[in-house]
Amino acid sequence: MQEVYDSIAYLYDGTLEGLFTAVFCAFERHEVPTDVCREADYQPRLSQLAVTIETSLQKADRVRAGILRACGRRGYRRVRRAALSDDPSAGTDVYRFVAFAMAENAKRPCHGCPRRGTCRSAFCSPRQSSCPKVVGRLIDDVTNPAVKPVHKLSVAVNRECEHMRQFLRFQELEGGLFYARCNPKANVVPLIMDHFAERFNIQPFIIYDENHAIAGISEGGDWQLVNIRDWPDHELQLPPATATEAVMADAWCRFYRALSVDCRYNPELRRQLMPKRLWKNITEVKGEA
Incomplete structure (x- = not known):
């Protein structure tokens, strides 16, 4: 009899590229993992399928490019800092943030346009919902459940960087x-x-x-x-x-x-x-x- 699982967990090797590969696989397979975590931090749950994700630099680069398109360099730096946190939930928080940013980015009428953000059409006006600055404002909305954890992790990692620069x-x-x-x-x-x-x-x-x-x-x-x-x-x-x-x-x-x-x-x-x-x-x- 085939076992039925209530949820799925993606396990990666702990590197930034490994996490981005797991995010790519979630989109590629049309799955919504409950947990995305390092193999060393994984705590098995009842009725949960654990899938080990092999790191792929090509897939990681595609996710990195997607984050840059959706969130800009500032958003990418925030994701990168959060992903380097030792918090066991960092991988899950980053995945949910990226999924949120991609979904918001896809809502724009000018999605996919190579001139997006540089042309003078009405779609790129700051008064329109398709403005590239909209996602920039959303990623600063710490009341959003997809944004708050990543923002909190990013601030903590940035503080740790400052400690290292000083001490x-x-x-x-x-x-x-x-x-x-x-x-x-x-x-x-x-x-x-x-x-x-x-x-x-x-x-x-x-x-x-x-x-x-x-x-x-x-x-x-x-x-x-x-x-x-x-x-x-x-x-x-x-x-x-x-x-x-x-x-x-x-x-x-x-x-x-x-x-x-x-x-x-x-x-x-x-x-x-x-x-x-x-x-x-x-x-x-x-x-x-």
Whole structure:
């Protein structure tokens, strides 16, 4: 007797491309999955069919192009940030948001027109419902149940990116390599690499996310991501620190303490602005973690 399932779950490999592939398959198969989640986060439900989606870069690129058409670059950046969240429901929230945006985009009379948004016809007037700005306004409507979760995840991931930009501490290794460890609660290394590559310029550096086993490696101004779990020993093989690194770290700690004002010390505010979960990788407070 064939088993009957009440719902379906799409499982992907945890990458942005894997999630976009799952979204593509949902449209392609005319299915509405109840859950779209990473394989590692999946919790089986009664009477639910779990389908593993194989990542396809071609399908992911088509979804990416569709999001850009429907939501613009700002909407795509929001989707990307939300997809990199560690929240187990991030995949489902992104799928529902994309389905909502695609449906709204398809309502426009000028849907599919290559001149959409640039011509001067009445359909592209801001007073018409077909204006490209309409979807832009809808994706900011946080009262919409399809928009609010993605907006919330995007804000949280953006805050985590800001923490990394502020609190990453690099140490100099032999050979002129700079290295920083971090432990964010979202997969933000792909989002911060451009920031640091611009500032380091041609100086080689590595940012290692120990929570997600992802390393961003930059050399000569270009950078790439490496999954450490794919390496034979599952760890980075790094040269030792330079002879002056300990001296510079000690000087930085003394500078940090010299700037502190004891009568204005506020530990609660300090933990709020500098989350304690990050302290083990912050040079000046590592001993207090």
